[in-house]
Amino acid sequence: METTTKPEIMRGHVEECLAHIAQKLLLLGKRSPQKKEVIATMANFCGVTHDPASRWLHGSGSMPIGDQKIKLMCWLDLIGFRIIELENMTESFRGITELIAFGLITGADAAKIIGYAEPSTVYKVIYEQMNTTTEKKEIIWQLVKGKKTELLQAKENAIKQLPAFAATLLPSTLQTEPAKPEPESVDTELIGSPANTFTQGFLSLLQGINTLLESEAATRLTDQELAALPASQSESISKLATKLTALKNRLKNLKGQNGDANGSG
Numbered sequence: 001m002e003t004t005t006k007p008e009i010m011r012g013h014v015e016e017c018l019a020h021i022a023q024k025l026l027l028l029g030k031r032s033p034q035k036k037e038v039i040a041t042m043a044n045f046c047g048v049t050h051d052p053a054s055r056w057l058h059g060s061g062s063m064p065i066g067d068q069k070i071k072l073m074c075w076l077d078l079i080g081f082r083i084i085e086l087e088n089m090t091e092s093f094r095g096i097t098e099l100i101a102f103g104l105i106t107g108a109d110a111a112k113i114i115g116y117a118e119p120s121t122v123y124k125v126i127y128e129q130m131n132t133t134t135e136k137k138e139i140i141w142q143l144v145k146g147k148k149t150e151l152l153q154a155k156e157n158a159i160k161q162l163p164a165f166a167a168t169l170l171p172s173t174l175q176t177e178p179a180k181p182e183p184e185s186v187d188t189e190l191i192g193s194p195a196n197t198f199t200q201g202f203l204s205l206l207q208g209i210n211t212l213l214e215s216e217a218a219t220r221l222t223d224q225e226l227a228a229l230p231a232s233q234s235e236s237i238s239k240l241a242t243k244l245t246a247l248k249n250r251l252k253n254l255k256g257q258n259g260d261a262n263g264s265g
Contacts, residue, residue: 011082014073015059015233020081022057027205037163045078045158046071066123067100067107074101078158085127092137093126095144095151102154104147114139 010020025035043053046068055061056072064072074097077083086094099105107119114136116122124130144151229237 008082009080011084013084013230013232014069014076015063015230016236017076017081017083018057019059022059023205023209025057041163042072042075045075066119070097070107070123071101074098078155079162089126089128092141092144093128095148096122096140097126098151098155099144099147102151102158104150104154105143110143113143 010017012020021038025032025038028034039050039053039057042057043050046053046064048064048068052061052064056063063069073083073086077086086097089097096105096110100107100110105113107122110122111117111119114122114132121130125132125136
């Protein structure tokens with residue numbers, strides 16, 4: 001049985017994919033029904049309430065652990081992201097991860113079947129934070145193999161139940177009908193009359209980032225959380241700052257040239 005194919009949104013680590021969703025939803029506006037739909041769907045799949053799901057999405061609290069972390073990774077994969085943490089797993093370890101994510105077993109069930117005292121040991125093994133024996137690897141493989149058909153069916157059912165919000169998260173080149181942002185999320189004075197949709201999307205994105213940084217959400221990031229950011233995220237912030245500085249200098253130079261031209265006229 002083949003699972004339903006989906007357009008790929010992007011490839012990244014869990015935190016990067018969540019940041020992508022948050023950024024896209026910001027451009028849709030605060031009252032966008034898609035925003036509530038995304039959070040509700042994620043919360044339902046991961047077995048949590050709205051508040052923790054919202055915190056994960058906006059990076060304003062601790063990330064999930066245990067079964068919830070597994071479910072979050074597989075939910076992102078389900079809606080069209082390529083999750084690096086999943087790609088790095090062996091076939092059998094990814095298989096048992098998906099069995100947990102789609103509710104066919106729990107981490108506690110897996111620990112009991114494999115022969116571990118605690119579910120935390122299962123998580124360490126699948127993330128390759130600790131080694132396991134050949135015997136236990138065989139138990140995992142047989143477990144995954146025995147539930148292969150059930151897993152494929154569970155994936156198909158989960159995909160069919162997904163709302164049609166995924167198109168709002170796709171790159172514009174893959175969207176047949178790009179989602180239109182609400183007027184409140186677009187600064188018409190900034191955008192003016194762009195010559196193409198790329199320019200409009202780019203300027204809208206800059207406006208969205210500016211709005212986010214000026215909001216209360218930005219103040220929730222503590223010094224401790226900032227210092228603990230993964231290297232990939234720290235590098236992304238540095239690159240963004242460098243590119244925005246370069247863009248600011250270009251704009252300043254162009255305005256200076258226009259001023260000189262007007263003064264000499």
